[in-house]
Amino acid sequence: xxxxxxxxxxxxxxxxxxxxxxxxxxxxxxxxxxxxxxxxxxxxxxxxxxxxxxxxxxxxxxxxxxxxxxxxxxxxxxxxxxxxxxxxxxxxxxxxxxxxxxxxxxxxxxxxxxxxxxxxxxxxxxxxxxxxxxxxxxxxxxxxxxxxxxxxxxxxxxxxxxxxxxxxxxxxxxxxxxxxxxxxxxxxxxxxxxxxxxxxxxxxx
Numbered sequence: 001x002x003x004x005x006x007x008x009x010x011x012x013x014x015x016x017x018x019x020x021x022x023x024x025x026x027x028x029x030x031x032x033x034x035x036x037x038x039x040x041x042x043x044x045x046x047x048x049x050x051x052x053x054x055x056x057x058x059x060x061x062x063x064x065x066x067x068x069x070x071x072x073x074x075x076x077x078x079x080x081x082x083x084x085x086x087x088x089x090x091x092x093x094x095x096x097x098x099x100x101x102x103x104x105x106x107x108x109x110x111x112x113x114x115x116x117x118x119x120x121x122x123x124x125x126x127x128x129x130x131x132x133x134x135x136x137x138x139x140x141x142x143x144x145x146x147x148x149x150x151x152x153x154x155x156x157x158x159x160x161x162x163x164x165x166x167x168x169x170x171x172x173x174x175x176x177x178x179x180x181x182x183x184x185x186x187x188x189x190x191x192x193x194x195x196x197x198x199x200x201x202x203x204x205x
Contacts, residue, residue, distance in 0.1 A: 005177060007184030015181060019174035022166055029163035032098045033156060039097055040152040043145050050142045054135060061131030067124035077125065083115040087136065100155040105144040109137050 005011070068077050089108035094101045114129060 005180065007181045007188065009185065012178065012181045012185060015174055015178045019171065019178055022170045022174055026163055026166040026171065029159055029166060033159045033163060035098050036100065036152050036156045036159065040149055040156065043149045043152065047142060047145045047149065050138055050145065054138045054142065057131050057135050057138065061128055061135055064124050064128035064131055068122060068128050071122045071124055080115065080121075080125065085115075090140065097152070098155075100151055102148045102151065103144050105140055107140060 065077070087107065091106045093104045093106070095104055096102070114126070118126075
C-alpha cells in the first residue's frame with residue numbers, strides 16, 4: 001500500500017477518500033459474509049435432514065435386498081443388478097451466491113422401468129429397487145448440498161480475512177494517516193498565524 005504521508009491538503013483529501021473507501025469496503029465484506037453464513041446454515045440443516053433420509057432408506061433397501069437374496073438367490077439378484085443401466089443423465093450447472101459458484105445438479109429422476117419380468121421375481125426385489133432408486137436421488141441431492149456448503153465455507157473464510165484486513169490494518173492506517181496530516185496542517189496554520197502576527201507587530205512599531 002503506497003501511502004504519501006507528506007502533510008499537504010492534497011494528501012489529506014486523498015487519505016480521507018481512501019479511508020471512506022476502506023470503510024465502505026468493510027461494510028460490503030461484512031454484509032457478504034453474513035449472507036453467505038445464512039446460506040451455509042440453511043444448507044447444513046438441509047444436509048442433516050437428507051442424511052437421515054438416506055440412512056433410513058438405505059436400511060430399508062438392504063433389508064429388502066436381503067429378503068430378495070433369500071427368496072430368489074444371490075446369483076439371480078446379481079444378474080438383475082447387472083442389467084440396470086448406468087446413470088448418465090446427470091447434468092451440472094451453477095448459480096452464483098455473492099460471487100460463489102454453487103453447483104446445480106439435475107438428472108432424470110423419473111421411475112425407471114424394471115429390467116426384469118415381474119412373474120419371475122418377488123415383491124422384495126421390487127422393494128429393493130424402489131429403495132435404492134430413492135437412495136440414488138437423495139445421494140445426488142446430498143452431494144450437491146455438501147459441495148455447495150464446502151464452497152460457501154471456503155468463500156466465507158476468504159471474505160472474513162479480507163474484512164479483518166480492512167478492519168484491523170487498512171482502516172486504522174488511514175485513520176492514523178488522516179489524523180497525522182490534519183495535525184501537521186493545523187500546526188503549520190498556527191505557525192503561519194503566529195508568524196503573521198509577529199510581522200504585523202513589527203510593522204506597527
